[in-house]
Amino acid sequence: MSTTAVPRRGMRVAELAHVVGLSGDTIRYYEKAGLLPAPPRTPAGYREYDERAVDRLRFVQGAQRLGLRLSDIKDLLSIRDTGQCPCEPAEQLLARRLAELDAEMARLAALRAGMVEMLEALPGADCPPPTPGTWCPPAEGR
Numbered sequence: 322m323s324t325t326a327v328p329r330r331g332m333r334v335a336e337l338a339h340v341v342g343l344s345g346d347t348i349r350y351y352e353k354a355g356l357l358p359a360p361p362r363t364p365a366g367y368r369e370y371d372e373r374a375v376d377r378l379r380f381v382q383g384a385q386r387l388g389l390r391l392s393d394i395k396d397l398l399s400i401r402d403t404g405q406c407p408c409e410p411a412e413q414l415l416a417r418r419l420a421e422l423d424a425e426m427a428r429l430a431a432l433r434a435g436m437v438e439m440l441e442a443l444p445g446a447d448c449p450p451p452t453p454g455t456w457c458p459p460a461e462g463r
Contacts, residue, residue, distance in 0.1 A: 331360065331369025341378045348378070356381055356395055388418045 334345040341348075351357040352368075357377055360368045377398065384394045393414050400407040 330363075331371050332374070333367055333369065337370045337374055337378070340375055341382065343378065343382075351378070351381065354391060354395070356391065356398060387415065388422065389414055 332340065334348055338345045338348055348357065352359055357374060360370045360374065362368055380398070380401070381391075381394055384397065385391075389397075397407045397411055397414070400410055
């Protein structure tokens with residue numbers, strides 16, 4: 322009796338989506354955007370993804386958590402696909418993203434300080450009617 326290995330079929334879009342925690346639409350979008358290579362298809366036309374797709378999508382998700390843009394992630398994947406280490410370009414992208422994050426944090430800190438100042442300037446319970454053109458009358462004695 323001969324034993325023939327039955328090839329395991331690849332994952333369909335919904336199965337891959339479940340494994341990586343994305344929607345099927347997102348996976349199809351990533352394929353269209355060039356982040357995920359087009360997989361082979363069954364005779365019925367269904368996509369069949371393998372474990373490489375899972376690895377690739379997890380790479381994309383990790384890079385997105387760091388705030389990298391899809392175009393940047395696509396560039397890193399292109400380098401990774403050549404077999405070269407994408408660390409140097411990733412370092413440049415992360416340094417740029419860190420500078421953007423620092424600038425955004427400074428902007429938010431200034432916004433917060435302005436809100437605190439405005440909150441502290443609000444009058445108490447005896448709030449008089451606002452003057453035309455303002456949303457709150459100025460607090461007296463502050």
